[in-house]
Structure formats: structure tokens, C-alpha cells
Amino acid sequence: MNHEAVIFDIDDTLYNSTRLSVMARANAIEAMIDAGLPVDRQSGTELLNGVIQRLGANSNRHLDELVEAAGVPPSARLVAAGIVAYHNTKPVYLRPFEETIPTLLRLRDLGYRLGVITNGMAVKQWEKLIRLGIQHFFHTAVVSETMGVEKPDPRIFTVCCERLQVEPAASVYVGNDPGTDIFGANRVGMLSIRMRKGKHADVEPEDDAHRAAHDIHRLGDLLGLIEAGAIGLPAAPAPQP
Template sequence: MISAVLFDLDETLLDRTTSLVAFLGDQHSRFAAGLGSGSFETWRDRFLEFDARGRVPKAVVYRSLLAEFHGDASLAETLLSDYRTRCSRFARPCDGMASTLMLLRAKGLRLGVVTNGETEFQARHVEALGLDSLVDAVLVSQTEGFRKPDAALFRLAAGRLGVELANCLFVGDNPVADILGADAAGMATAWFRCGQEWPPALPPTPGFVIDRLSDLLELTNQDPGPKKLSPRRATWP
């Protein structure tokens, strides 16, 4: 039986897109004079495109934006610093985050967060969401020295919670870093698809597919025993 549930942070517990858009509105209003031509809506949309769901470094994103909109190039470092220090003030949880975590804990499950990123930046978001009091462990790649999909980070997480890999369910939105990474490490998986399609170039998703965090309340009753790892390609519920 599943005895622990591990979560990615961005777009799994943190509604990253909603949070980021709220921050960008604030940032644009404060720095508009140096950001160049175009409306906020155009600037916001291009930021999200350049950002590619967090896969592109923000230093690159800001330089690209300022160049495209003919803004003040010297603002790039200021905007980046502002992002790092203020973005967490706009952190919003994914629907049902707190209630789902509390109910999973009430079932006796150990809970953890495993996220790639900079320690200080991610710690601010963990604090803003109140996750320190809702989970048993938080692992950030910069602190631990490994990044998902490295199996070493998943092994560290299971060890931190004192459970076997085969008894862990990993929940995340990133097909490669979260789902294929956790599966390769020996964990059960639940892909939180967030409106995405599974990339056709990848092998089929090896675990469950969920659209709501609350789906986990019944999903954690499933037995992810080792012999069941490969044929679990079912959408839940």
C-alpha cells in the first residue's frame, strides 16, 4: 500500500501560472516606464511564452523581453532581482491543496515536496503556501545537490520520510522530471496534467492521470506493488 505521497511544487501544489500573472501585473505597473512599447497584456503573454512553464532561466526571459519591446536593457538584473524577492508574495495554491494534504495526513500518510530550483526562492513559496505545517519534508534541488529526474533525489526523499520507494506515490505535472523520473526510481506516479497533453514523443505515462488534487484521496487506496508498475496507465477516476 501507499504510505507516502510526494509532490512537485510548481503547477502541482502552487498554481504557478496564476501566481506569476499576478506578480507580472504588479511588476509591470512599477517598472512600466523602462519596459518599452506594448500593452501589459502583450508583455505578459510574451513573458509566458519565453518562460515555457519555468523551463527557461528568468535572466534569459527578461533580456529577451526588453530586447523585443525595445526597453531599457540595463533593467534586466533589477527585474530579475525583483522577481526573486517579490514573486512569492503572489503565491496561490492549486485548488484543494490544503484540504487534500490535511486529509491525506489524516489517513496516516507521510507527505513531502520535491522541487527543482533555487533554495531561497522555493523556500519563500513553501512558506507563502503554508506548506511547512502541511508536509513532513521539503527537498529543493539546489540544497540537495541533485535535480529531478535524477533518481538520487527521489531516493533521498523516500529516505527522508522513512518509507520504501515502492510505497511512495509521486505527483507532478512535468512528464519527464516528475513522472518518468519517479517511475524510473521505483515510485508509483500520478501525472497532474493541468490541461496538458502527454508528449507523443515520450513513452506512455506509466502511472495514473489526475485532474484534481482531491483525486488522490481515493487513489492512495490503490496498491502500487512492484508487479503493477507497468500496466497502471489508467485515468483516475
């Protein structure tokens, strides 16, 4: 069968999000210790991880609450030191996987429509695409904050397919999280591909609904799946120069 679109998750699929988080948090804590936060690196890390777990990843009060958790009065100076160090980490670690750009280029050359479906805040997710330098590859990007529903809700998948003017069954979805990416894509009948990266890399699917049609370990493996016929070519391939 033909596949017309390839749609991607962002974090730990197009770049190493886990490494960025670890490094950015470590740098923030180090800068805050340097500015006077009375913790050592390890207890600072534990306190911050606890705060993030409690507030969720998208709060903008992580560092304020870290200061509180460290038992000192509110301090804009400490928070600002952490924020600066956190943001300065991005240019270093917010980089595409080695195979991301060559793979996206090849997929576009082959005539696939490309999209993104991502959970998170719209500006933050777009900031990632722009910093990764890949924002122009995609015909559309659907972000949960804008949609009002998150993966694995079927609507976020079907809206992306509608925007790309493809049926879900003619679409491929690539993501790293079996619970949101793979379960969600399977539910709407997309061909699910699981990127074995990030914190879920070694998690085995709890049932067939969470099992991807194919597992890959690097994005370039998509091209091998196309060559093997596991992913179909577009019905009207782009003319090759």
C-alpha cells in the same frame, strides 16, 4: 500493497504556478511602462518571455535584460519598478489550490508521511511553501539546488524516500510534468500520479516511461484513489481520534 508516503511537486501541483507567473510578469511590465519603459504591453510581454527563455527561469537578470531588449540604457529605476510589482503579485496569487490543504490534512490523518521534491532554487522554493502556508505539513522537502541534481535524476527521488524512511515502491509521487515528475518517479518505482495542470496539462506521454499510473485533475482525487484501493493505506494507520 501498502503505501507509506505521498510526495509532491510544488509548482502547478500544490498551487497555480502558471497563473502566478503570467500575472506577475504582466504586472511587472505594466509598472515598468508606467515608469517609462518604451514598449506596449504586448511587445513587453514578448520581449520578457524571450529573455526568460534565454536566461532560464532562475536568473535574477530578467528585468535588466528586458530594459536592454527594449533598447534603452540600463536603468535601476525601471528594474526596481518591475521588481516591486512582481513581488507584490505574490500575496495575491501564491495561494494553494482549493483542495490542497484539506487533502494534505486528510493524508496526514491517514498516517502517510509527506514530502516534497522540487526543481529550483532552495530559498525560492521554500519561500513558496511558506507563503502557501503549508510548510509544516511536510516531513521533508528536497530541492534540486541543494541536492546538485534535478528531477528526473533518480537520486533526488531516492534521497527523499531515504529521509522519509520508505522504499520508493511504497511511495506515491504527485506531479504535473511528464518529463521530470512522472518519468523520474516511474524510474525509481514509485506510484506516479499526474496532476493535469499547468502548461503540460494537455501533453500526452511520449511513451510508457512518461505515462503516470493515474491522472488526476484536482488534488482531492487522491482521496478517491485511496478509497478505490489504487493507493494503499499505510501498514500501521495513524490512530483516529
